[in-house]
Amino acid sequence: MDWQGQKRAEILMQILLLVSGIAAFAIGYIMGSFQMMLLIYAGGVVLTALVTVPNWPFFNRHPLKWLEPSEADRHPKPQVSTTAGPKKKASKNK
Amino acid sequence: MFSLWQRVNALATFSILLLAALSCAASFLDAFNSPSVRAHAEVIKVNRFRKQLTGNDEVSLTLNISMDLQSLFTWNTKQVFVFLTAEYETSKNSVNQISLWDHIVPDKDNANFRVRVPTKYPLIDQGNNLRGKKIDLVLHWHVMPKTGRMIRDKMALSEFYLPDAYT
Numbered sequence: 562m563d564w565q566g567q568k569r570a571e572i573l574m575q576i577l578l579l580v581s582g583i584a585a586f587a588i589g590y591i592m593g594s595f596q597m598m599l600l601i602y603a604g605g606v607v608l609t610a611l612v613t614v615p616n617w618p619f620f621n622r623h624p625l626k627w628l629e630p631s632e633a634d635r636h637p638k639p640q641v642s643t644t645a646g647p648k649k650k651a652s653k654n655k
Numbered sequence: 656m657f658s659l660w661q662r663v664n665a666l667a668t669f670s671i672l673l674l675a676a677l678s679c680a681a682s683f684l685d686a687f688n689s690p691s692v693r694a695h696a697e698v699i700k701v702n703r704f705r706k707q708l709t710g711n712d713e714v715s716l717t718l719n720i721s722m723d724l725q726s727l728f729t730w731n732t733k734q735v736f737v738f739l740t741a742e743y744e745t746s747k748n749s750v751n752q753i754s755l756w757d758h759i760v761p762d763k764d765n766a767n768f769r770v771r772v773p774t775k776y777p778l779i780d781q782g783n784n785l786r787g788k789k790i791d792l793v794l795h796w797h798v799m800p801k802t803g804r805m806i807r808d809k810m811a812l813s814e815f816y817l818p819d820a821y822t
Contacts, residue, residue: 567656574666582673586680593730595801602677606670614662
């Protein structure tokens, strides 16, 4: 799952759960049945799990683009300076 | 949200939090239910009125009880426990409260009824003060919700005088 997909999964999970909770409460209250509320909410939780927990393809539409190795060679990583202050060296040796 | 188990964890946490919120909301709505209980109880017969060997008065009665508890039931009510007490005052105790009969009402369909019953539990005084005593019959009910706080209430139904002599 890529970065955009993770964000999308989290938002989708919260929206789906909130909607199923509100719908369950409303329907349960209108029907006067606490059990119906729990059943609808449980159904909503299962549906949300099916949508957001597996790594579906639509969570992987924005793959990270890494640099080519040749590009990395042309811009080498800056070397750690060997002329650092004596205090730092002392602390490193400890 | 990077791994499957982290998503399962987030889902479980948030869904249980919401479930708690739904339960609180259901319990909160119960506060807007203003029930009107109608009930009636009267003593038909004094079956036994004697002094026990220990010196305490003991009374057994037959009661006619009718009640309509349907307005107590909301969608968040599991059951209603209802009991009838005899309440009177003696020189030893300013309040005597003795349960004579109780009943569990499981649902709204069974909440309107009329029964003629002997007392389930005998009325036993601490002492022998019951001859000619005025007794109040009080109906108590405990509404047990599916979620939330138990609601208790009571209502005085009627009063009667015990006979002046033992049977």
